Amino acid sequence: MPIKSRPIYPGLKLDQRARRHLVAAEGEGALAVLAIFEGKGDAAASATIVYTPGGSAGEDHAEKLADLKPDALHVMPSQETAIVRLNGLLGNAAMGTRLYAAGVEGFIGKVIASGLEHGVDHQSIYTEHCGSLARRVQCVHCKGMTENVTATPFTCSHCGLNLFVRDHYSRRLAAFQGVVVDCETPGELPEIEELYR
Amino acid sequence: MTIQFKKETFRDDFTFSNSPEAIRRFPFPFDKDQYMYAVNIEQHMPGPEKSPYEFPIDIDEHYVAEMEDRALVLKQDPLRCQSLPHMITAEWDLVELLMESMAKNYPEHFQLTRDGDRWHWVNQPLGIDQRFTFGDTATLPCPPMEYITRQCQGDFNLLDQRHDNLWMDAGIVTTQADWSLDFDIGMNFMEWHAPVPIAHDLGVFDRALKFLLNLQQGRPVRRLNWTMTINPRLDTSPENYHKWGIDRTTVTPENVGNKVHLRVELQALWRLPRSNAIVFSIRAYLIKMEELVTIPKWARRFHRVLRDLPPELADYKGLTRYRETTVDWLSKYDDGAPTSPGFFPD
CATH class of the missing domain: 3.40.50.80 (Nucleotide-binding domain of ferredoxin-NADP reductase (FNR) module)
Incomplete structure (x- = not known):
């Protein structure tokens, strides 16, 4: 969809x-x-x-x-x-x-x-x-941008939180939204999926 | 009628609670024993006395404490209040709407005197006495939208109308159910609703947008929305989700009554006179399960709604982890008797 x-x-x-x-x-x-x-x-x-x-x-x-x-x-x-x-x-x-x-x-x-x-x-x-499907993602917590994200979850290049990529895009920021994935299950990460090659 | 404002917190020690009167006036959002998305928009007409619909802007016993919580959020994260440059006229429209409504309906707490552009605003509960020139931003201590919404319960968004769409171009958002103004500012109606499941396919947003584009001045509308929150926390923002998300793992059969809250949003929309923008207000009301079950009809009904909620809706609202524990707890208050139609207590 x-x-x-x-x-x-x-x-x-x-x-x-x-x-x-x-x-x-x-x-x-x-x-x-x-x-x-x-x-x-x-x-x-x-x-x-x-x-x-x-x-x-x-x-x-x-x-x-x-x-x-x-x-x-x-x-x-x-x-x-x-x-x-x-x-x-x-x-x-x-x-x-x-x-x-x-x-x-x-x-x-x-x-x-x-x-x-x-x-x-x-x-x-x-x-x-054209080219790669990599996403630019903004961490919703520290607001840092991570370029060329090809998998979810990934590690924020600024604050180090494990983020999943929400299917929500901001034109103004030119970025998808990254939200922490394991705060309800500390230490338990979902499998990393290469979705955006 | 003088409101007794409570001293309470929405973080750390979470001393928030509702008085028996506040429980009875709670905007319970279910008029049937099951729930599905709908374009449940109605005219924002004066409702029953003492209900949250009695006046256009509802001020209640939590006013002072909520304003203190908002100030704390803004101190930690100034990006919760943003406005694109073309929205300044709409900001002044909002000042007028809120001051007029608060002063008219709660004259023992708020007073507004207008002499042409020279306005005098007195907010007694917060100890504010401000003379300013309407339309002149330099005469207020902060921009107009921020100024007045630091003194009014509820989140506020200002929607610009162009290209047959509504654009979220300004807002103050400190009590949100997991959405980010900083991320969504500048988006149109379809875009900011993108993450909501199911409703797009039901055509809900197409119909709602069409309706709102024709919203008339002086004819505001409202709807209710709901979710659930663990602890009476107003700031359930995505920005701070890495801090509050863990709360969802702390629900046990012993603490459901005090920890699990139904969170209802009274959303209202007004057309503004100078800017032709729309105010979209989102006022959150919280009620603990042990408070909710003091109204037998609501206890039965909410048990059934929560038990039968479609799983994708439960997931989207973030209820999945504690839903079963809560349904089990509520079941003690549901004897299976039929419930009467409508929202209000019997």
Whole structure:
């Protein structure tokens, strides 16, 4: 059953009417970007792409994105630095700019959260989920974020509590909710399930 | 009518209890011997005298102690009170709604004098005397929603209406049944209800949302919800679940009567005049099993409701670990006699 609070990522498409394309991509998300701009030289020429290779560092995705000849391509070393760059670009974005996001869910979430802070309605952002199903999870107790969670329960990387991942997603935090799993049964942990590879 | 405010605690030594009068006015939520989700929304009309529905905002003997507990929660976790910047008009709307209602219905405890934008608010039980300019945040010691809800029982949320949806964009939440404002703020109606089982499939939320989008000014509505809590703890937040969750393992046949509480939420919704936002108030009432069974009809009925509750509902409400012990204890008070229809004691 779908999680009602989790966004739906319908897949990227090119907005032909946009005057500017602001594209944020992570890892395998590059492939989704290539697919919509391939053979669309005019559109690419008005596109700014922020890309962080993540787990796809060994591939040549960045070169292929450069081959699209976008107006600008920013290849960034991490999701955090990509978001800093994106925030800078959003701060100067003009009317007629379409925002795109492609990559792992945690990255899409951060792009949407950045958009929200700059007054971009989340429903107007084109999104595509690519690569791992890993989740970004916020510990409800200490509020710390743990990236790339692939199993439940897992250990909070900040406070060390054993958390299970609740099927509840916050767009503002770009994260699922993690809740302590063994406080009613100290020392007794349910079996760890690899659910989000 | 002067209320005698009790000195009591909702944590540590848990001295909370209900007077016989408070027991009789408890908002018992079951009008039948079984329970299932429903869109049980009705007009928030004045109810019977001395009932919690007599006035729009109910102030009772637990007022002062509850406000002290709220202050403790906020001191430890300021994220329990948050408001997105566009909600400031709705915050002032809330100040007006609560001050007007409290002053009108409990004049021996609260007084409000309005002279244009210059307001004078006196809260005697909490020893507050405040002159301020309505609409000017700098004239209050803290933001308007926080200011007034530190002086009013119940959690409060302010819902913005746009795109045919309601958005939880502000709130103060210190007495919640396991949900996090910090996590849910900014979500729409469907999103913040995501973790609730079964009800989505029953279409309950679609119908409730449709109804609330058309809520009219001056025509508030209410509904009851319920769960159970071990010890009279108001702050059963997910934030602190790692501290209170263990309480659920401490129920024994000997201590059910004093430890296990029925927790009823009187939820009310008002359309606000300036902001067009909606106030969603969630007022929690607690009653111990040994207090509940002093009303024979409620003892019989609650025994049957709890015994026959669908397992997924029991799980969601977190009752599973102590449900059987509680049902066994309650069974001593159920002679199998039929119960009369309706909520109220016979």
